[in-house]
Amino acid sequence: MELFNPLIQDTKALFERAVPRVWDYSERDCWHDIGSNELVLSRDAAYELGAAGKGSANYVLFTSSGDLVNKDQVLLYGPDLKDIRGDVDFARIVLLRVGVLSDDDEQVFRILKDIEFAKYHVYPEGYMVRMSPENYREQVRVSKQALKKGISFRSIGASYIKAYKKDPNVLNATVIFSTLPGLDYKTMKDYAKKSSDITNTLTHILEGLPTDCSVCALKDICDEVEGMKELHFGVGAEGAGKH
Numbered sequence: 001m002e003l004f005n006p007l008i009q010d011t012k013a014l015f016e017r018a019v020p021r022v023w024d025y026s027e028r029d030c031w032h033d034i035g036s037n038e039l040v041l042s043r044d045a046a047y048e049l050g051a052a053g054k055g056s057a058n059y060v061l062f063t064s065s066g067d068l069v070n071k072d073q074v075l076l077y078g079p080d081l082k083d084i085r086g087d088v089d090f091a092r093i094v095l096l097r098v099g100v101l102s103d104d105d106e107q108v109f110r111i112l113k114d115i116e117f118a119k120y121h122v123y124p125e126g127y128m129v130r131m132s133p134e135n136y137r138e139q140v141r142v143s144k145q146a147l148k149k150g151i152s153f154r155s156i157g158a159s160y161i162k163a164y165k166k167d168p169n170v171l172n173a174t175v176i177f178s179t180l181p182g183l184d185y186k187t188m189k190d191y192a193k194k195s196s197d198i199t200n201t202l203t204h205i206l207e208g209l210p211t212d213c214s215v216c217a218l219k220d221i222c223d224e225v226e227g228m229k230e231l232h233f234g235v236g237a238e239g240a241g242k243h
Helices: 005-014 105-121 144-149 153-164 185-206 219-224 228-235
Strands: 021-024 045-049 056-063 073-077 090-098 127-132 137-143 170-178
Touching: 005 056, 005 090, 005 185, 021 153, 045 144, 056 105, 056 137, 056 185, 073 153, 090 105, 090 137, 090 153, 090 185, 105 153, 137 144, 153 170
Parallel strands: 056 090, 073 170
Antiparallel strands: 021 073, 045 137, 090 170, 127 137
């Protein structure tokens, strides 16, 4: 699964001038999961990550390259939860290394979707997540009570890694959090959209999208992403037109 590799490299480049705090994953670090969405009211919240008017981005990228992703770890750029005093910019980016899943492209795609959906099944106590897939944003209300109990990005990141690694196809998971002001959150959103475009294009390809490139609405992404065109013609009809 190399389609996302350039995006992983570009994402890492956004942070190359910043120094993160890094924690190796341990299941013991996971924050208490309450098993369902928790409503954190405004009066009970200390602040909001990625609030309206603030930068925000959320996306997941896959690779089979051990050079790009080789550890289960949490990276934090910017202040930790206990050090934040008001609404801040926020990004959560997940890099997943997966093993050789199958020779069946359609089965591989379904497995990747199942892995990605793990993010919807993490319910940290006092940490209310609101995702906006159409805007590629993630907003989080953090409760005052959770801060008193010691919630941190280390523990939240560990909870996400635990969820992803329930799937045996996930070899390594790196969770990146950013609350650092001044980073290019707009570009992160652009990368989130491109990741979504790749996924959507895969969906259409595997559903039998015609390979007549002169009328293909997905031509731009197919041209731009290395390996997408080959996959398209491998799955599509024989004797199709050329880009």
